[in-house]
Amino acid sequence: MSATGQVRHWDTTTSAVVMARLGPPGDVRFFTPAEEATADALFNQLLDQHEEPRVPVVALVDARLARQDTDGWHYEGMPIDPEAWRRTLAGLDEDARMRCGCLLAEATWPQQARLLQSIQNLGPTPWRGMPATQVWSLWTRYACSAFYSHPWAWDEIGFAGPAYPRGYKNMGLNSVEPFEVRDAHPTDDPTRGKEGHR
Numbered sequence: 001m002s003a004t005g006q007v008r009h010w011d012t013t014t015s016a017v018v019m020a021r022l023g024p025p026g027d028v029r030f031f032t033p034a035e036e037a038t039a040d041a042l043f044n045q046l047l048d049q050h051e052e053p054r055v056p057v058v059a060l061v062d063a064r065l066a067r068q069d070t071d072g073w074h075y076e077g078m079p080i081d082p083e084a085w086r087r088t089l090a091g092l093d094e095d096a097r098m099r100c101g102c103l104l105a106e107a108t109w110p111q112q113a114r115l116l117q118s119i120q121n122l123g124p125t126p127w128r129g130m131p132a133t134q135v136w137s138l139w140t141r142y143a144c145s146a147f148y149s150h151p152w153a154w155d156e157i158g159f160a161g162p163a164y165p166r167g168y169k170n171m172g173l174n175s176v177e178p179f180e181v182r183d184a185h186p187t188d189d190p191t192r193g194k195e196g197h198r
Helices: 003-009 012-021 033-046 057-066 081-100 109-120 132-147 151-157
Strands: none
Touching: 003 012, 033 057, 033 081, 033 109, 033 132, 057 081, 057 132, 081 109, 081 132, 109 132
């Protein structure tokens, strides 16, 4: 069942928040147009969003930064999040110019992937004056928080949406609600036995 299939069980505030995420993304207020393009390429790579429809991660992260809604902390070796975002996006474009001869958003998918992998491979070594592991943490924290706040991602992972105010009635290990789907074991192949599967 789709996460939004439970909308009748949500209170007005919950319903408004969730359904707004399915509407057109708001105007970008924090990122510049150049930063928006770079962030979009970054998030598509991190979340493996090759084609439409895509969860509008840039818009969700931008809205969060515009509201100054950070995690409330930052690593000692890193600037505060808004500054860290500006610095790291500029650094990505500088690296892309050196390696690919263009901005990150203009590079091919494989070029983008190799560039990002080279940064992740640095581990705690500095990248652009900041520990690469902490830069990677900044990017993935914001990317995953935005991605999994969206109902399309809920459907992908089998999350039925907010349980408030309905709540849960089947508490306990391996108990599921009537609207939930049991987890499949990673070795279960849903295509096994279907025609054409080898």
